[in-house]
Amino acid sequence: METSYKKLVVWQKSMILVKRIYIATHRFPSGELYGMVSQMRRAAVSVPSNIAEGQMRETPGEFLQFIATAQGSLAELETQMIIAKDIGYITQQQLDEFSVLHDEVFRMLLAMRNKIKDLKLQSKNQH
Numbered sequence: 001m002e003t004s005y006k007k008l009v010v011w012q013k014s015m016i017l018v019k020r021i022y023i024a025t026h027r028f029p030s031g032e033l034y035g036m037v038s039q040m041r042r043a044a045v046s047v048p049s050n051i052a053e054g055q056m057r058e059t060p061g062e063f064l065q066f067i068a069t070a071q072g073s074l075a076e077l078e079t080q081m082i083i084a085k086d087i088g089y090i091t092q093q094q095l096d097e098f099s100v101l102h103d104e105v106f107r108m109l110l111a112m113r114n115k116i117k118d119l120k121l122q123s124k125n126q127h
Contacts, residue, residue: 008055046073074106
């Protein structure tokens with residue numbers, strides 16, 4: 001059975017982001033396995049995970065919380081990618097490619113968040 005979150009383009013794009021982070025961090029020094037590699041992978045995995053969990057919640061308010069958490073994880077991941085570039089673990093080109101996908105996912109989450117807020121407000125005004 002196909003679950004509804006898998007149909008969300010933002011979930012699909014964030015899954016691509018996870019794969020790219022795993023590929024990029026695979027080349028990091030082995031000494032970073034329990035440092036930056038682990039932290040970056042956890043932040044990346046958190047994005048689609050929170051989208052999925054939020055989509056399955058019963059109330060729009062709960063979904064909004066999970067979207068906010070996904071956005072926070074994206075900001076954390078962006079910071080970590082900038083650090084990785086600054087210390088020479090990734091190239092500027094890799095950072096630029098990541099930034100395009102990051103910005104796309106962030107904009108989609110923002111649009112989703114605004115739509116849910118609008119639906120909540122409309123529902124509240126009808127009662």
